[in-house]
Amino acid sequence: MAVANATAVDGTLVTLTFLFTDIEGSTALWEEEPERMRVALQRHNNLLAGAVERHRGCVFKTVGDAFCVTFDHAADAIAAALQMQRSLAAETWPTRTPLRVRVALHTGPAHLSAGDYFGTTVNRCARLLAVARGGQTLLSSATESGVGDALPAGVSLHDLGLHRLRDLPHPIHVFQLIHPGLAPGLLQTQELAGASKLTGQPLARFNPLELFEVPTLPTVVMQALGAMQDPNSDATSVQKVIARDPAISAKILRVANSAYFGFARRVSTIADAVRILGFNNVQGMIIGIGAFDTFRTERLNLGDFWRHSIATASAARMLAPRVNCRPDEALTAGILHDIGKLIFAMQADAGYQRVLDLERETGASSLQAERTLLEFTHPEVGETVAERWNLPARYVAAIAHHHEPAAAGDESRFCALIGLANQAAHAAASGRLEPAREAERDAHLALLQLGAADWDECLAHIAESGPEIDAFVGAIR
Numbered sequence: 001m002a003v004a005n006a007t008a009v010d011g012t013l014v015t016l017t018f019l020f021t022d023i024e025g026s027t028a029l030w031e032e033e034p035e036r037m038r039v040a041l042q043r044h045n046n047l048l049a050g051a052v053e054r055h056r057g058c059v060f061k062t063v064g065d066a067f068c069v070t071f072d073h074a075a076d077a078i079a080a081a082l083q084m085q086r087s088l089a090a091e092t093w094p095t096r097t098p099l100r101v102r103v104a105l106h107t108g109p110a111h112l113s114a115g116d117y118f119g120t121t122v123n124r125c126a127r128l129l130a131v132a133r134g135g136q137t138l139l140s141s142a143t144e145s146g147v148g149d150a151l152p153a154g155v156s157l158h159d160l161g162l163h164r165l166r167d168l169p170h171p172i173h174v175f176q177l178i179h180p181g182l183a184p185g186l187l188q189t190q191e192l193a194g195a196s197k198l199t200g201q202p203l204a205r206f207n208p209l210e211l212f213e214v215p216t217l218p219t220v221v222m223q224a225l226g227a228m229q230d231p232n233s234d235a236t237s238v239q240k241v242i243a244r245d246p247a248i249s250a251k252i253l254r255v256a257n258s259a260y261f262g263f264a265r266r267v268s269t270i271a272d273a274v275r276i277l278g279f280n281n282v283q284g285m286i287i288g289i290g291a292f293d294t295f296r297t298e299r300l301n302l303g304d305f306w307r308h309s310i311a312t313a314s315a316a317r318m319l320a321p322r323v324n325c326r327p328d329e330a331l332t333a334g335i336l337h338d339i340g341k342l343i344f345a346m347q348a349d350a351g352y353q354r355v356l357d358l359e360r361e362t363g364a365s366s367l368q369a370e371r372t373l374l375e376f377t378h379p380e381v382g383e384t385v386a387e388r389w390n391l392p393a394r395y396v397a398a399i400a401h402h403h404e405p406a407a408a409g410d411e412s413r414f415c416a417l418i419g420l421a422n423q424a425a426h427a428a429a430s431g432r433l434e435p436a437r438e439a440e441r442d443a444h445l446a447l448l449q450l451g452a453a454d455w456d457e458c459l460a461h462i463a464e465s466g467p468e469i470d471a472f473v474g475a476i477r
Contacts, residue, residue, distance in 0.1 A: 013410075015393060016070040017077040017107040017143055018117070018125040019057065021048060021084070023065045024100045024134030036094040041065055044099055047087045055080035061116055070117070074146030077105050081137045082155060082179055089135070089181050100134025103177075107142040109393045120409060124172060127165040135183050141173035142387040155179045162376070162384065170380045170400060173388070217389055220245040221290035228279045228286075229392065235274035242270045242286070251289045252282065254475035260310075260468040277328075284313070284332030287391075289476050291339060305342070306473045308425050309335050311462050314469060315421035318461045323417055323448045333398035333418045336391070340382030340399065341366070344374075363434045367403050379403055403440060405447060413448060420444035424455070428462040 023029075023044065029037045048067050052059055055076040061068040071077040081103045093099055106128060108121030124140065132138045144157055151157070156178045162171040178187070216222065224241045227233045242249050249270055256267040256277060267273050274282050292306060313334030320330040344352045358369040370377040383400035391399075394411060398418045401408035405415035423441040427433040433441060445455065462469075 013109050013111055013119075015107070015109045016072065016117075017074045017105060017146065018110070018122060019067070019069040019071065019077045019081060020104050020125050020129045021067040021069075022102050022129055024102055025097075026065050029095055029097075029099075033095050036096075039094050040099055043091065043093075044088070044101070047091065048084055048101075051080045051083040051087065054083065068117075074105070074107055074143045075148070075150035077107075077143065078139070078147055078151065078177065081105060081139075081177060082152070085135065085137060085177075085179070086181060089183075102129060102132035102134055103137040104129035104132055105137070105139040105143045106172075107140065107146055108387075124165075124168060127168055128172060128174065131163070131165060133186065136186050137177035139175050139177065140387070141175065141384060142390075144173075144175045145388045145390050170383055171376060173384050217287070217290040217294060218245065218248070220248060221286055222389070224286050225283060225389075225391070228283050235271040238274050238279075238282070239270040248286070248289055248293075251476055252285055255285050255289070255472060256282075258468070258471040258475045260314075260465075260472040260475075262468070280326070280328035280332050284328075284335045285476075287332070288335045291336075291342060292476050303473060303477070305338070306476065307469060308429065309338055310469045310472045311425035311428060311465075312337060312418070312421045314465050315424045315458050315462055316418055319417060319421060319448075319450075319454065319458055322450065322454060323413060325414055325417055329394060329414075330417060330421070333395050333402075333414070334421055336382075336386070336395055336399055337402045337418050337422055338378060338382070339385055340378030340380070343381050343385055344370075344378060365434070365437050365440070405444065416444045416447040420448060420450070420455075421458070424458045424462060428459050 026037075029040075044065065049059070051057075052067070052069050055071070056073075057069045057071045057076065057080050059067055059069050069077075069080070071080070084101065084103060088099060088101055091098070104125050106121060106125035108119075108124070110117040110119040110121045128138050128140060138160075139157070147157070157175040158178050160174040160176055163174050164171045176186075217225075220242060223244075224238060227238050227241045242252065252270060252273060253267060255261075256273040257263070261277065263276065267276060270282075277285075288306070288309070292302065313331045316330035316334040317327040320327040344355070355366070355369045355373050358364055358372065359366055362369075364372070367377055367379075379400050379402065383396055386396040386399050394414060397408045397411040398415050401411070401415040402419040402422055405412045405419055408415040420441065423433060423437055423444065426437060427441075441455070445451065
């Protein structure tokens with residue numbers, strides 16, 4: 001049997017796909033048939049260990065009859081889960097009823113300590129396992145997005161929608177592995193026991209959301225992001241990917257040469273842009289350009305939306321050195337922080353207009369208006385989209401927690417930085433900060449250990465950067 005991932009260094013943060021298993025009703029089986037269960041468990045362990053080893057997984061912990069496994073690649077985790085369920089279903093068990101095992105998979109970062117893993121990713125996988133039924137394999141959107149076209153013939157993933165799971169602040173987009181031999185009763189996938197499905201029926205009784213067919217970024221954008229996250233990539237290899245789309249290439253060069261970055265010499269190639277601006281800055285531009293092209297809608301003034309996003313990015317970049325964060329990462333997170341609002345605007349029909357009206361008429365923050373009228377908020381929706389796009393974990397955290405950074409764990413200061421920049425961008429645009437936002441602003445300042453002088457300097461920076469911000473927005477349109 002494999003042991004905890006030998007390539008991971010103790011104390012580090014690593015991104016893996018986690019696979020958790022559990023035998024349904026095992027306590028009753030042990031009470032009623034202890035000798036038969038002892039034989040059955042040994043066979044169960046051998047079958048699961050064989051699937052893990054064949055697909056390059058690492059068992060880092062067993063708890064009773066439960067396996068906790070990591071995989072470097074989501075496709076390997078899916079293949080292992082499939083082999084587990086098929087081999088378990090084909091086995092002749094000594095117990096009166098067959099062993100039925102639930103399986104859950106989730107992908108994300110976790111801390112390795114003394115051979116065990118800790119963090120929100122592990123918690124989410126455990127909560128997902130708790131709502132699965134015996135013989136059922138559930139996976140999150142973070143795992144689904146990493147599988148790509150690697151599913152075997154006859155195997156598919158069924159979209160179960162967004163569900164709230166116990167003790168988790170944000171919903172999880174859940175999928176079920178469908179394969180030949182799956183018990184007929186498990187094909188009835190409408191409900192998960194112990195989970196609350198988000199039906200899209202809001203308090204105001206309009207139908208605001210249909211999020212389960214979220215548009216993806218253009219293929220070349222996804223490929224470029226993958227290249228930039230590859231430690232073996234260089235500026236030339238990134239240029240080769242982006243050059244496949246002349247329109248996106250031209251927009252990147254327009255942004256790189258805009259007054260926002262203010263370089264004295266002209267940036268003539270994508271490779272030059274990567275070398276001069278850095279991978280993270282170009283990454284932010286590519287996502288912004290791809291999202292602008294994908295989410296064109298009349299329901300949201302995209303000029304105002306992107307002006308706010310770039311103002312937030314500019315403020316975050318300016319404040320980043322004061323709180324020991326990287327300016328280029330702050331820029332990218334600032335560009336992305338409100339991506340959930342784009343999904344609302346595209347998918348919510350007239351419903352989202354009521355949210356905007358409530359904000360305008362009452363002075364409520366966007367978060368307050370969404371909580372009043374909808375079942376979930378733009379940070380929750382943005383987090384789901386960011387995970388499906390396989391964005392880096394730090395950006396996913398900033399999208400999910402820029403209003404409530406205390407919930408972001410180790411990324412709380414980074415999320416507070418983006419949240420403070422967001423509040424500054426709102427204040428600079430309207431000439432004041434609405435009372436509904438003041439408490440949030442003060443909480444961000446306290447968490448970051450910044451004061452009134454930092455806030456005032458940030459507002460002044462946004463005001464002075466107006467022409468550069470407009471130039472950035474004009475370049476991506």
